[in-house]
Amino acid sequence: MTTTAQVTAGFHSILNSLTEKEKSVIMRRIGFNGNKETLQEIGNAYGITRERVRQIEDVGIRKIGRIMRTSDLVVIQNSGEKILKMHGGVMIRDRLISAIIADIGLDPTLNANIIDILLQADYQLQKSKPQLGTNSYFHFPEVSKKMIETIHKEAVKILKKRGDILEIAVLYDAIRTNLFAQFGKLDSLMIDSVMDIFLDVVKGEGKYIGLEKWKILNPATLKDKAIYTLKKSREPMHFMDIANAITEYFGEVVKISTIHNELIRNEEFVLIGRGIYVLKEWGYKEGTVLDVILDIFKKNEGPLSTEEITDKVLKIRQVKSTTIYMNLQNKDFIERVGRNLYQAKTA
Known part of the structure; x- marks a missing residue:
């Protein structure tokens, strides 16, 4: 078993094979001896452009890739490739690194950026470039950026047309059907990993998925939490039961009077009996x-x-x-x- 101390020492040994500037840039980028530094901060320290810093970093990572072929730390790359295959060839960075740490049995406090650099140095893998609205991810070349973005766009299109949350399995089946002519048979695990990349899609507790802006699967306000609770129940609920369910789901103690007032003043809810409420979108109307x-x-x-x-x-x-x-x-x-x-x- 590779220990955390062995990984740290092995990585330091690999860095010693680089030029002083390459070693310094990579160490500062990952916060090896302190806080992570940006390209701009490192560039300012050396009096060079941020693009030049990026070039130095890239050259250093490629050198690490060659050194890794004979290093004991290749076990980390092997673990990363194995886990990626299990998830359809793509996985967000943080989840992949956590899985590698668990797979090898490393201390969770290990600097995750060390594993990040070693994965970037793996010639079999590619890492995404920073992009607003996404989590960074690693992928095999055959799972192209075009494929990933097309799957995401198809998911958003289906969800927008539906206008409501969907069961994950139903959404993934629809994506597979709609994109079969373009990509052939898509793996559900791969589609699931793609959904993790984009911040505008949210997988909720249980088996549902929706758009983040709907706030249904990630509710912030008491009203949103009441809507979530009723949707999860799929049947009418007494306001006291709604309050208790919110406490159970979100760990938030809700006063009975507070939730009752929230249900009364928001038109999304309809009173259908003595303290019994439903969602208006279910087809219920207000009135006596x-x-x-x-x-x-x-x-x-x-x-x-x-x-x-x-x-x-x-x-x-x-x-x-x-x-x-x-x-x-x-x-x-x-x-x-x-x-x-x-x-x-x-x-």
């Missing part, structure tokens, strides 16, 4: 039981029986049958037109 009955009459031709009305009301309101019957006796809005038959009162 009488409003619901009158709406049912509008949508149906001809009178309806008490049983028919009750059945339709109970699909969208959690109320007692006696409450429905009492509202049918409101002669200002409803009239009886036969034995056990009712309709909206005509003008």
Whole structure:
């Protein structure tokens, strides 16, 4: 087993094979003896441009790649390649490094930038260039940047068209189907790794995925957390149960009165019974039981029986049958037109 001390000593030995400037640049870039420094900071120290610093760093990394062929630290590159293959040939940098540390049995406090440099020196791998809105990642050349970006764009297109979170498996199946003609059969693990790269896509707790801007899978406000809780439940919930679920999911103690007020004042929620709430997007409408009955009459031709009305009301309101019957006796809005038959009162 390679120890953390062996990795550190081995890396230092490799650096000693470089020129003094190459060694210094790489050590300062990874914070080997302190804080990481930017290209600009190193350039200022040497009186050279940041591009020249980058060139020196690249030359040093290529030299490390040649030295690694006979180094015991090649075990790190071998582990990285093995783990990448298990994830479809692409993986975000931090997750890959954590997996390598666990695979080899290194101390998690090891400077992760050492492993980063050794992976960059692996001729079998490529590392992404910095890009806004993404996590940096390593990949095999056959998993091209074009493929990665196309998969991401397809995921965003599908999610936008849906307008709501999707089960991860459903999204990945759709991506595979839509991109089959272009890339052949795509691996689910590879698609999953691609989703980790882009910050505008969020995988939530459980099996769902959505766009970050929706705030559904990564809720910040109490309203968003209530929406998340109801979506997770997929059924009506009492406001006390919503409060308890928020505490369970997010570790946040919520006052019953606070969540109740939040549900009352936001139009995204609809009260359908005594303290029972649903999401408006599920097709529920605000209003009293009488409003619901009158709406049912509008949508149906001809009178309806008490049983028919009750059945339709109970699909969208959690109320007692006696409450429905009492509202049918409101002669200002409803009239009886036969034995056990009712309709909206005509003008």
